[in-house]
Amino acid sequence: MGLDDRKLAVLRAIVEDYVSTQEPVGSKALVERHQLGVSPATVRNDMAVLEEEGYIRQPHTSAGRVPTDRGYRLFVDRLSRVKPLSPAERRAIERFLVGAVDLDDVVHRTVRLLAQLTRQVAVVQYPSLARSSVRHLELVPISTTRLMVVMIADTGRVEQRLVELPGPVPADDVTDLRRKVNEKLAGARLSDTPPLVQALVEESSPKLRPAMTTLATVLLETLVERHEERIALAGTANLTRGGLLDFQGSLRPILEALEEEVVLLKLIGETEPSTTRVLIGDENEFDNLRAASVVSTGYGPGATIVGGLGVLGPTRMDYPGNIATVRAVARYVGELLAQN
Amino acid sequence: MGLDDRKLAVLRAIVEDYVSTQEPVGSKALVERHQLGVSPATVRNDMAVLEEEGYIRQPHTSAGRVPTDRGYRLFVDRLSRVKPLSPAERRAIERFLVGAVDLDDVVHRTVRLLAQLTRQVAVVQYPSLARSSVRHLELVPISTTRLMVVMIADTGRVEQRLVELPGPVPADDVTDLRRKVNEKLAGARLSDTPPLVQALVEESSPKLRPAMTTLATVLLETLVERHEERIALAGTANLTRGGLLDFQGSLRPILEALEEEVVLLKLIGETEPSTTRVLIGDENEFDNLRAASVVSTGYGPGATIVGGLGVLGPTRMDYPGNIATVRAVARYVGELLAQN
DNA sequence: CCTGGCACTCGACTGTAACGAGTGCCAGTC
DNA sequence: GACTGGCACTCGTTACAGTCGAGTGCCAGG
Numbered sequence: 001m002g003l004d005d006r007k008l009a010v011l012r013a014i015v016e017d018y019v020s021t022q023e024p025v026g027s028k029a030l031v032e033r034h035q036l037g038v039s040p041a042t043v044r045n046d047m048a049v050l051e052e053e054g055y056i057r058q059p060h061t062s063a064g065r066v067p068t069d070r071g072y073r074l075f076v077d078r079l080s081r082v083k084p085l086s087p088a089e090r091r092a093i094e095r096f097l098v099g100a101v102d103l104d105d106v107v108h109r110t111v112r113l114l115a116q117l118t119r120q121v122a123v124v125q126y127p128s129l130a131r132s133s134v135r136h137l138e139l140v141p142i143s144t145t146r147l148m149v150v151m152i153a154d155t156g157r158v159e160q161r162l163v164e165l166p167g168p169v170p171a172d173d174v175t176d177l178r179r180k181v182n183e184k185l186a187g188a189r190l191s192d193t194p195p196l197v198q199a200l201v202e203e204s205s206p207k208l209r210p211a212m213t214t215l216a217t218v219l220l221e222t223l224v225e226r227h228e229e230r231i232a233l234a235g236t237a238n239l240t241r242g243g244l245l246d247f248q249g250s251l252r253p254i255l256e257a258l259e260e261e262v263v264l265l266k267l268i269g270e271t272e273p274s275t276t277r278v279l280i281g282d283e284n285e286f287d288n289l290r291a292a293s294v295v296s297t298g299y300g301p302g303a304t305i306v307g308g309l310g311v312l313g314p315t316r317m318d319y320p321g322n323i324a325t326v327r328a329v330a331r332y333v334g335e336l337l338a339q340n
Numbered sequence: 341m342g343l344d345d346r347k348l349a350v351l352r353a354i355v356e357d358y359v360s361t362q363e364p365v366g367s368k369a370l371v372e373r374h375q376l377g378v379s380p381a382t383v384r385n386d387m388a389v390l391e392e393e394g395y396i397r398q399p400h401t402s403a404g405r406v407p408t409d410r411g412y413r414l415f416v417d418r419l420s421r422v423k424p425l426s427p428a429e430r431r432a433i434e435r436f437l438v439g440a441v442d443l444d445d446v447v448h449r450t451v452r453l454l455a456q457l458t459r460q461v462a463v464v465q466y467p468s469l470a471r472s473s474v475r476h477l478e479l480v481p482i483s484t485t486r487l488m489v490v491m492i493a494d495t496g497r498v499e500q501r502l503v504e505l506p507g508p509v510p511a512d513d514v515t516d517l518r519r520k521v522n523e524k525l526a527g528a529r530l531s532d533t534p535p536l537v538q539a540l541v542e543e544s545s546p547k548l549r550p551a552m553t554t555l556a557t558v559l560l561e562t563l564v565e566r567h568e569e570r571i572a573l574a575g576t577a578n579l580t581r582g583g584l585l586d587f588q589g590s591l592r593p594i595l596e597a598l599e600e601e602v603v604l605l606k607l608i609g610e611t612e613p614s615t616t617r618v619l620i621g622d623e624n625e626f627d628n629l630r631a632a633s634v635v636s637t638g639y640g641p642g643a644t645i646v647g648g649l650g651v652l653g654p655t656r657m658d659y660p661g662n663i664a665t666v667r668a669v670a671r672y673v674g675e676l677l678a679q680n
Numbered sequence: 681c682c683t684g685g686c687a688c689t690c691g692a693c694t695g696t697a698a699c700g701a702g703t704g705c706c707a708g709t710c
Numbered sequence: 711g712a713c714t715g716g717c718a719c720t721c722g723t724t725a726c727a728g729t730c731g732a733g734t735g736c737c738a739g740g
Contacts, residue, residue: 026702039714044703062702062721101562102501136480140492150490150498152480158490158500161442162680222441236576237595251591255577366733379683384734402690402733 003053007046009036011055012079014047015067019316022242024064069281069315072293076278076319083320085328089117093332100336103127103156107232110309110333115235117325120313121258123268123296126230127155127306127337129223134185134193139178139215144168149215151223153190155306155337161222166210173208177215180204190223231264238313246291246314253288258312263289268296268308276323281315291315295322299330301338309333343393347386349376351395352419354387355407359656362582364404409621409655412633416618416659423660425668429457433672440676443467443496447572450649450673455575457665460653461598463608463636466570467495467646467677469563474525474533479518479555484508489555491563493530495646496680501562506550513548517555520544530563571604578653586631586654593628598652603629608636608648616663621655631655635662639670641678649673 003011013034017025027040027047036043047065050056055071058064067075085093096113100106107124114122132153140148147163169177180203184196197216204212222228236258239251247254257263263286267279276297282290289312296310309330311322343351353374357365367380367387376383387405390396395411398404407415425433436453440446447464454462472493480488487503509517520543524536537556544552562568576598579591587594597603603626607619616637622630629652636650649670651662 024702028702040702041704041714041716042712045713048704058703060720060722062700062719064702135482136488138478138480138490140476140478142475142492148476148492148498150478150492152482152488152490152500156502158488158498160492160498162496234599237592237599240590240592240595250580252577252580255580259574259577364733368733380733381683381685381735382681385682388735398734400689400691402688402731404733 003049006036006038007050008074008079009034010043010046011050011067011071012075014050014056014065015071015075015079018066019318022246022316024059024066026064029064067316069283072280072315072319073283076280076323080320082327083324085324089325090328092117093329097332097336103158106156106333106336110329111232111234114309114311114325114329115238117329118311118313118318118322119235119238119241120311120317120322121233121235121238122309122311123264124232124309125265125268125307126232127153127157127300128269129153129157129159129190129228131155131190131300131304131306132157133187133189135187137178137181137185139174139181141169141171141174144170147174147215149218149222159222159228161218163215163218166214169211173211177208177211180208180212181215194220194224229261229265229269231261233258233264235311242314242316246316248291254292254312257286257288267294267312268310276327277310278319278323293317293319295319295326297326297330299333299337301334306337343389346376346378347390348414348419349374350383350386351390351407351411352415354390354396354405355411355415355419358406359658362656364399364406366404369404407656409623412620412655412659413623416620416663420660422667423664425664429665430668432457433669437672437676443498446496446673446676450669451572451574454649454651454665454669455578457669458651458653458658458662459575459578459581460651460657460662461573461575461578462649462651463604464572464649465605465608465647466572467493467497467640468609469493469497469499469530469568471495471529471531471640471644471646472497473527473529475527477518477521477525479514479521481509481511481514484510487514487555489558489562495677499562499568501558503555503558506554509551513551516548517551520548520552521555534560534564569601569605569609571601573598573604575651582654582656586656588631594632594652597626597628607634607652608650616667617650618659618663633657633659635659635666637666637670639673639677641674646677 013030014025017030017033027043030036030043031038031040047056051065054068055074056065057068059066093113096109100109107126111122111124132155134151135154136152138150140150142148145165145168147165148160149163150158150160152158180200184200185193188196197219201212201216239254276295279294281293284290284292284294291314292312293315294310294312296308298305298308300306310326353370354365357370357373367383370383371378371380387396391405394408395414396405397408399406433453436449440449447466451462451464472495474491475494476492478490480490482488485505485508487505488500489503490498490500492498520540524540525533528536537559541552541556579594616635619634621633624630624632624634631654632652633655634650634652636648638645638648640646650666
């Protein structure tokens with residue numbers, strides 16, 4: 001049980017070497033590369049203990065050691081300091097994000113930036129509707145019986161939906177509808193809208209009622225029930241880095257998982273406050289991703305969190321570096337959103 | 341030069357066998373599986389000719405033959421009939437596309453459907469703005485000096501952009517702006533708007549002029565210059581089918597190419613009328629994709645083309661099947677768009 | 681022009697042997 | 711008691727030789 005300081009140092013050294021060389025690390029190479037002040041034999045004894053405790057393992061009998069998921073966990077929790085970003089990285093972040101013209105642009109730039117800086121797969125969730133408020137609802141007549149509903153959220157998201165009205169509605173009535181809907185809903189959190197929408201229908205004049213009812217159905221359906229989350233992805237080519245050694249030779253399961261929005265949302269969707277989350281290997285709930293690790297965090301203007309972002313890569317990744325980058329990017333994005 | 345009917349039949353047989361087995365095909369196996377009515381020796385002679393002409397090649401001296409890009413080309417052009425879709429496939433298409441609620445939904449469903457049916461990577465271009473007309477422009481005040489411009493195109497696309505006004509603009513003026521802008525631009529093709537926008541500025545009253553000028557700049561920039569094309573992608577996991585044999589062992593270049601919207605646009609972006617395009621291996625202009633083939637076609641409501649869609653896979657793909665599927669899906673999507 | 685036969689090529693697979701990185705253990709030292 | 715040097719051992723990797731067999735090209739004969 002007792003892991004003294006040196007054993008921890010050995011574990012740290014193993015993780016660092018393995019991450020950078022991608023090869024099982026032996027006792028001799030270890031003492032050469034790190035100033036541990038002891039002989040290989042001693043390191044071997046320590047390794048034996050570490051292996052017993054499940055922090056490292058041998059791929060085969062006569063090979064060096066490789067960290068286990070548990071070993072990475074200990075490393076992340078107790079053995080690593082978050083690396084400060086290099087000035088070059090800071091500059092890259094600013095340069096990349098300055099000049100974004102709308103939310104789509106911000107999200108796209110962010111996800112590419114993350115992929116580039118971390119050389120991993122990057123995932124960015126669009127600001128969640130559930131955590132947004134209605135800024136404005138616009139009703140645009142497409143024909144006499146068709147309406148395009150456009151909702152603009154305070155987070156910058158814009159959602160639209162075509163509504164098939166039960167009968168023709170004159171332009172004046174549309175204006176009425178628009179005013180009523182905005183009076184009631186503007187400023188409300190999306191999650192609080194259902195009763196308000198309900199009230200809208202009940203309070204509406206008999207003339208507007210049929211149209212309002214249809215409209216209400218669509219609003220509830222689109223904005224609340226079908227929690228319309230969006231995700232942007234970049235850097236999948238980075239999965240091929242480390243030439244098939246990571247991910248035990250098959251990208252298949254990973255690529256499949258990355259196609260499922262639901263999976264990605266669970267991975268990087270914001271949950272707790274603003275703490276950075278690290279999921280290592282099989283800590284992950286999806287079988288397809290048991291060979292991968294995820295570093296993610298929430299972002300948002302100021303202290304509130306409106307969405308999540310993160311990176312996904314082999315368990316053998318540079319945790320301190322990636323954690324630092326993910327955090328920094330999240331902070332910048334938050335500031336950017338706060339400006340709008 | 342003279343490739344008689346039997347030689348062509350041999351080539352067709354080679355392509356079909358190789359596509360289905362993924363293994364070089366020899367003369368003996370060929371006569372066994374296809375009723376060619378001649379002996380292996382004869383087939384061998386034909387093969388020698390086909391090889392001389394560059395339609396097939398031997399991976400190594402004592403192996404069977406494999407089609408070259410040129411061989412596939414001949415196959416596609418002269419030796420294959422487009423396979424009719426199975427009823428199951430037709431049903432799948434309908435089931436998949438019915439119930440789409442908006443353009444995003446249509447595009448997402450389409451790309452997934454294509455990926456699933458062809459078991460390849462599917463790419464769908466959103467209806468191109470350049471080929472759309474303005475249906476309505478909405479100006480939503482966000483604050484006294486900020487406006488959200490929302491453009492709704494006849495193809496269902498909705499683009500938005502935040503505008504920073506040079507000074508505060510009262511609500512009434514926004515109404516004015518909205519009316520003027522719509523009077524001028526509604527119904528116009530996006531590509532025809534620049535002079536109209538210019539006229540708007542010139543014709544505007546001194547009071548509205550500063551705001552209109554800013555607005556005009558943004559409109560031109562967003563809607564015309566930055567030809568804001570969008571692309572949806574699905575089925576990347578299908579690249580791992582055929583276990584690294586296709587794509588000479590590295591998905592790297594393919595994944596990289598798929599991340600570049602520009603590349604994808606060039607690949608499946610509509611160009612000529614509605615003909616289906618097939619790009620085989622090195623016919624492709626991108627080095628990264630010289631091991632891949634692309635089948636693509638345009639789609640749109642009625643006869644007009646508003647965007648492209650297609651699939652990308654190994655040169656060793658089922659061309660007749662994929663061509664049929666791509667065409668069928670494009671037709672269905674076109675019908676769907678025509679309804680809106 | 682097609683066919684059967686035959687010699688030839690060459691990759692895939694198998695078995696053996698040498699190599700060496702890395703280990704575990706143990707006896708000895710500080 | 712903790713560390714160290716030494717040593718026997720394991721086992722994956724590499725190299726090499728030999729066999730097998732699919733597939734070929736060529737040729738003589740129908």
